[in-house]
Amino acid sequence: MGKHAGEPASGGFACWKHVVIHCFRREEGYSFRETENRLEYMTALLEVLDIEEGDVPDFTTLNKSFDRFKMWVWRALLRVSAQQHPQSGHVALDSTFFDRGHASAYYRTRSVS
Structure with missing residues (x-):
């Protein structure tokens, strides 16, 4: 998260707290509005995050903070979480959302000829 991870983003919560809330939101499958509720x-999660019960960030704040994080933050979290699991050597991961259908059809046509 860099050297400013513990500093509040524009007077609000520290960056790491936003990341934890977003990870919680994604893990549980909640919308931004549901996450706030x-x-x-x-209370256990609020204690870990050191947030008072009445100071939970608004869902619009969560939405904006999610868009502000750079892709390298999410890649670093993915890398760390992947290292926590045993590796079998047979893993493929595609997080680019690139449509490979056209390239695969082109390769298949070329290789058959």
């Missing part, structure tokens, strides 16, 4: 009642 769920956090109000999850």
Whole structure:
């Protein structure tokens, strides 16, 4: 997260707190609005994040902070989480969302000829 990870983003919460909330949101499959409501009642998570019950960030704040994070933050989290699991040597991951259908059809046509 860099040297400014513990500093509040524009007077709000520290960057690492936003990342934890986004990871929680994605893991549980909540929308931004649902995340705000769920956090109000999850006192254990609020204690870990050192957030008071009435100070839960608004869902619009969460939405904006999600868009502000650079891709390298999410790649670093993916790399760290992937290293925590045993590796079998037979893993493929594609997070580019690049449509490979056209390239695969072209290769298949070329290789058959």
